[in-house]
Amino acid sequence: MTKWRVKVSSHNAPSAANLASAEHIRNNPKFKELVAKRNAFAWTLSVIMLAIYFGFILIIAFNKAWLGTLLSSAGVTTIGFPIGVGVILSAIALTGIYVYRANGEFDEMNRQIIEESR
Amino acid sequence: MKMTKTAIASTLAFGGMALLATAALAAGADMGNAQKQETNWHAIIMFVIFVGATLGITYWAAGRTKTAADFYAAGGGITGFQNGLAIAGDYMSAASFLGISALVYGSGYDGLIFSVGWLVGWPIILFLIAERLRNLGKYTFADVCGYRLARTPIRTFAATGSLIVVIFYLIGQMVGAGQLIKLLFGMDYLYAVIVVGALMMIYVTFGGMVATTWVQIIKACLLLGGATFIALGVMYNFGFSFEKLFVKAIEVHPKKVAIMAPGALVTNPVDAISLGMALMFGTAGLPHILMRFFTVPDAREARKSVFYATGFIGYFYILTFIIGFGAITLVATNPEYLAKGLGSLDLKGGNNMAAVWLAHAIGGNLFLGFISAVAFATILAVVSGLTLAGASAISHDLYASVIMHGQATEGKEVTVSKISSIALGIVAVLLGLIFEKQNVAFIVALTFSVAASANFPVLILSMFWGGLTTRGAVLGGMIGLLMSVIMVVLSKAVWVQSFGFKEALFPFAYPALFSVPAAFFFSWLFSIMDNSPQAQAERAAYEAQSIRSETGLGAEGAASH
Numbered sequence: 001m002t003k004w005r006v007k008v009s010s011h012n013a014p015s016a017a018n019l020a021s022a023e024h025i026r027n028n029p030k031f032k033e034l035v036a037k038r039n040a041f042a043w044t045l046s047v048i049m050l051a052i053y054f055g056f057i058l059i060i061a062f063n064k065a066w067l068g069t070l071l072s073s074a075g076v077t078t079i080g081f082p083i084g085v086g087v088i089l090s091a092i093a094l095t096g097i098y099v100y101r102a103n104g105e106f107d108e109m110n111r112q113i114i115e116e117s118r
Numbered sequence: 119m120k121m122t123k124t125a126i127a128s129t130l131a132f133g134g135m136a137l138l139a140t141a142a143l144a145a146g147a148d149m150g151n152a153q154k155q156e157t158n159w160h161a162i163i164m165f166v167i168f169v170g171a172t173l174g175i176t177y178w179a180a181g182r183t184k185t186a187a188d189f190y191a192a193g194g195g196i197t198g199f200q201n202g203l204a205i206a207g208d209y210m211s212a213a214s215f216l217g218i219s220a221l222v223y224g225s226g227y228d229g230l231i232f233s234v235g236w237l238v239g240w241p242i243i244l245f246l247i248a249e250r251l252r253n254l255g256k257y258t259f260a261d262v263c264g265y266r267l268a269r270t271p272i273r274t275f276a277a278t279g280s281l282i283v284v285i286f287y288l289i290g291q292m293v294g295a296g297q298l299i300k301l302l303f304g305m306d307y308l309y310a311v312i313v314v315g316a317l318m319m320i321y322v323t324f325g326g327m328v329a330t331t332w333v334q335i336i337k338a339c340l341l342l343g344g345a346t347f348i349a350l351g352v353m354y355n356f357g358f359s360f361e362k363l364f365v366k367a368i369e370v371h372p373k374k375v376a377i378m379a380p381g382a383l384v385t386n387p388v389d390a391i392s393l394g395m396a397l398m399f400g401t402a403g404l405p406h407i408l409m410r411f412f413t414v415p416d417a418r419e420a421r422k423s424v425f426y427a428t429g430f431i432g433y434f435y436i437l438t439f440i441i442g443f444g445a446i447t448l449v450a451t452n453p454e455y456l457a458k459g460l461g462s463l464d465l466k467g468g469n470n471m472a473a474v475w476l477a478h479a480i481g482g483n484l485f486l487g488f489i490s491a492v493a494f495a496t497i498l499a500v501v502s503g504l505t506l507a508g509a510s511a512i513s514h515d516l517y518a519s520v521i522m523h524g525q526a527t528e529g530k531e532v533t534v535s536k537i538s539s540i541a542l543g544i545v546a547v548l549l550g551l552i553f554e555k556q557n558v559a560f561i562v563a564l565t566f567s568v569a570a571s572a573n574f575p576v577l578i579l580s581m582f583w584g585g586l587t588t589r590g591a592v593l594g595g596m597i598g599l600l601m602s603v604i605m606v607v608l609s610k611a612v613w614v615q616s617f618g619f620k621e622a623l624f625p626f627a628y629p630a631l632f633s634v635p636a637a638f639f640f641s642w643l644f645s646i647m648d649n650s651p652q653a654q655a656e657r658a659a660y661e662a663q664s665i666r667s668e669t670g671l672g673a674e675g676a677a678s679h
Contacts, residue, residue: 018671018672021671022662022665022666022671022672025665025669025671026661026665031665031668031669034668034669035664035668038668042245042246043245043246045241045245046241046242046245046246049238049241049242049245050242050398052238053234053235053238053394053398054391054394056234057231057390057391057393057394058387058390058391060231060380060390061386061387061390061391062387064379064380064381065379067227067379067380068375068378068379068380075361075364076361076364076365076368076375076378077360077361077364077378078227078378078379080227080230080378080379080380081227081230081360081378084227084230084231084233084234085230085436085439087234087237087238088233088234088237088432088435088436089432091237091238091240091241091428091432092425092428092429092432094241095240095241095244095424095425095428095429096425096429098241098244098245098421098425099244099421099422099424099425102249102421103418103421103422107418110668110669110670113669114669114670114671117671
């Protein structure tokens with residue numbers, strides 16, 4: 001096998017200042033807290049989205065007649081419509097929730113971590 | 119009848135929701151030609167205005183495109199809101215617009231299943247990918263995979279995955295564009311494909327990412343505005359009551375009440391889940407989409423762009439649903455639009471014309487021309503994004519990193535990228551001509567499956583798993599790539615419909631359910647089996663990578679702090 005170089009393109013080479021900052025960040029408990037919190041939040045929301053979507057797909061795959069249930073006996077609208085549109089709206093809502101917390105709380109923590117590292 | 123079927127098949131095939139639909143709708147239909155319509159002057163005049171405006175923007179953008187960062191990433195100066203619109207413009211193809219409305223028009227509820235599938239990849243991109251991509255990468259997603267892995271093999275692999283996706287997606291868009299323009303503008307297929315190819319080369323070569331972004335933003339606004347107007351027109355006719363709209367649609371539609379629930383399009387659970395995986399994870403592995411995240415200044419704006427994009431795309435899919443039902447009630451009741459008179463759903467020019475005839479029913483000839491021009495603009499925006507992504511894979515990944523070992527000058531790299539854009543444009547036109555009469559229905563399955571099975575697993579693992587080594591990534595990714603290509607070739611769409619064999623060797627329509635887990639598994643397996651010094655160094659480099667990926671420390675063009 002040919003010898004593959006580990007060091008990648010030049011833009012990845014960190015400056016000395018960055019290396020020192022990285023060292024500081026590595027030891028900053030706030031960094032561990034940020035990563036743990038943000039990852040837990042991101043994965044939780046991902047699992048919720050996957051569950052909603054594949055739940056929808058599985059209903060279609062295994063019990064599509066249920067989606068044809070009428071919302072009210074007087075009308076023609078079926079339960080499938082609010083559910084389908086609900087999946088779309090839930091995708092928008094979940095992204096909104098993530099951005100709100102990530103651009104607020106998490107970015108503030110991140111700012112402090114970077115600040116403390118210099 | 120044959121005409122209608124083939125027109126459905128051709129447009130469905132090129133950008134979007136063919137997927138399960140093709141099996142049901144295109145079964146037995148050859149990919150003949152959509153019928154050339156009378157020259158549509160309203161549409162042509164409005165299209166000329168659009169082209170004039172975008173060429174003006176390209177001229178302006180060319181003056182602002184000096185460095186490689188300008189060319190590939192618009193200098194990182196796009197805001198989250200603008201980028202959200204551009205992403206929506208990049209993602210909403212003419213197939214989503216005409217194809218999903220046609221699907222709803224023909225089958226009712228089933229159309230919604232596809233709309234939902236096209237959307238749900240976006241939250242996953244936001245939660246897991248967007249900010250890490252922005253923090254680690256520069257111009258292409260291979261920057262991220264190659265952050266701590268060996269340059270030559272990983273870049274070669276990522277560029278291959280990108281180019282396969284880009285070229286096949288381009289073929290689909292070109293064939294669809296040719297058929298669609300023939301239909302909407304009354305222009306010959308040959309000229310239609312050449313006009314699309316020439317314009318996309320001009321946008322990308324002269325204006326780079328700046329021009330591409332603005333073409334996508336303008337297109338997104340036109341498409342969202344046009345679709346909103348049609349949907350409002352429909353709802354106005356029914357006193358803004360969905361119940362009244364549905365009652366009328368059930369009365370008109372030959373399938374009657376069956377249009378209110380899922381029907382024949384999704385029958386096999388394996389296909390349903392496999393389709394879901396291909397759509398969801400494939401979206402997160404499309405190189406032209408991932409590339410858009412490098413145009414914003416930092417992770418914060420990258421996140422915002424996904425929020426706006428998800429909002430716009432989701433809103434748009436809800437509109438296409440109203441448009442489809444609107445077409446059942448307002449188009450299928452008017453003999454003027456029907457090929458075989460009242461009582462049949464068959465439309466003049468094929469069922470993909472549902473949204474277009476609805477536009478006519480609501481806003482007359484002028485609005486019909488506007489919507490036709492928007493459909494053309496839509497194709498241009500999508501192919502420009504694809505061309506730029508393909509050109510960057512060639513210039514940034516293959517030329518600058520692999521061939522020149524990172525020693526290429528910035529100017530040379532951009533020159534190579536421009537040459538690649540022209541080459542890709544020529545290749546796209548030629549393939550568009552070669553594939554004119556071919557069945558391209560498999561192309562959507564192929565592009566999304568390759569994106570989900572090759573690009574997505576390697577990208578995710580390189581960001582989240584420190585144990586990933588170059589050997590694991592390349593071998594695992596190649597296995598996902600080969601499996602998805604082979605399974606698509608052996609599936610009914612290609613093996614039976616293109617090659618004419620009797621039985622499909624792979625019984626399902628989409629390989630993602632098998633190829634995506636396989637790519638993850640083999641990347642993991644070959645990584646843990648790899649104990650070379652190289653692999654140890656790569657594992658050790660993960661901590662530094664994760665600091666940059668989580669905090670943005672040292673990220674390219676990050677906001678000043």
